[in-house]
Amino acid sequence: DTAVSQTPKYLVTQMGNDKSIKCEQNLGHDTMYWYKQDSKKFLKIMFSYNNKELIINETVPNRFSPKSPDKAHLNLHINSLELGDSAVYFCASSSQGARFEAFFGQGTRLTVV
Amino acid sequence: QQPVQSPQAVILREGEDAVINCSSSKALYSVHWYRQKHGEAPVFLMILLKGGEQKGHDKISASFNEKKQQSSLYLTASQLSYSGTYFCGTEYNNNDMRFGAGTRLTVKP
Numbered sequence: 427d428t429a430v431s432q433t434p435k436y437l438v439t440q441m442g443n444d445k446s447i448k449c450e451q452n453l454g455h456d457t458m459y460w461y462k463q464d465s466k467k468f469l470k471i472m473f474s475y476n477n478k479e480l481i482i483n484e485t486v487p488n489r490f491s492p493k494s495p496d497k498a499h500l501n502l503h504i505n506s507l508e509l510g511d512s513a514v515y516f517c518a519s520s521s522q523g524a525r526f527e528a529f530f531g532q533g534t535r536l537t538v539v
Numbered sequence: 540q541q542p543v544q545s546p547q548a549v550i551l552r553e554g555e556d557a558v559i560n561c562s563s564s565k566a567l568y569s570v571h572w573y574r575q576k577h578g579e580a581p582v583f584l585m586i587l588l589k590g591g592e593q594k595g596h597d598k599i600s601a602s603f604n605e606k607k608q609q610s611s612l613y614l615t616a617s618q619l620s621y622s623g624t625y626f627c628g629t630e631y632n633n634n635d636m637r638f639g640a641g642t643r644l645t646v647k648p
């Protein structure tokens with residue numbers, strides 16, 4: 427069983443479209459994250475949720491909206507996609523916050539054309 | 540707020556040693572180390588907690604200087620499988636883990 431699963435793995439879309447990336451974890455963790463990894467491999471935190479509550483909301487354009495329907499899911503919806511949104515997006519989860527190891531999903535490679 | 544890693548890249552021969560450093564300008568609760576291979580997700584290696592507790596890999600060691608807010612990852616007798624990009628993640632508050640820019644390690648035969 428995959429611990430943290432993201433769908434889709436690849437996403438190619440046109441500028442201006444709206445898209446969603448789904449993330450689910452079956453580890454019973456209460457903290458989930460979204461990270462963006464650009465072409466320079468820099469892993470930048472976007473959002474952090476604890477027990478469905480938003481904890482961290484970095485300076486991310488409000489076109490990005492996370493949604494956590496329950497502790498096991500954290501989805502990312504992106505409106506009006508731009509070329510600069512092209513990156514790999516990783517979902518991660520951990521127990522009781524960042525004092526325990528984080529498990530990452532396989533990543534979603536988003537390409538905006 | 541993200542930590543600073545050095546060096547940016549290292550090239551080694553099998554069997555050689557390497558040290559990767561991570562420093563923060565803010566007080567840390569913990570430091571994490573992860574390795575990412577090309578096209579894959581980052582994988583956990585080690586956590587170092589304030590107070591000296593360590594959890595993680597038995598073939599890779601690390602240190603955490605709380606006063607200096609620095610951590611170092613020690614890779615000894617490197618193997619080809621050690622190749623990848625190493626990230627340190629620093630925890631400032633609970634639920635807030637930030638990563639450095641990564642150190643690309645290449646081990647050659």
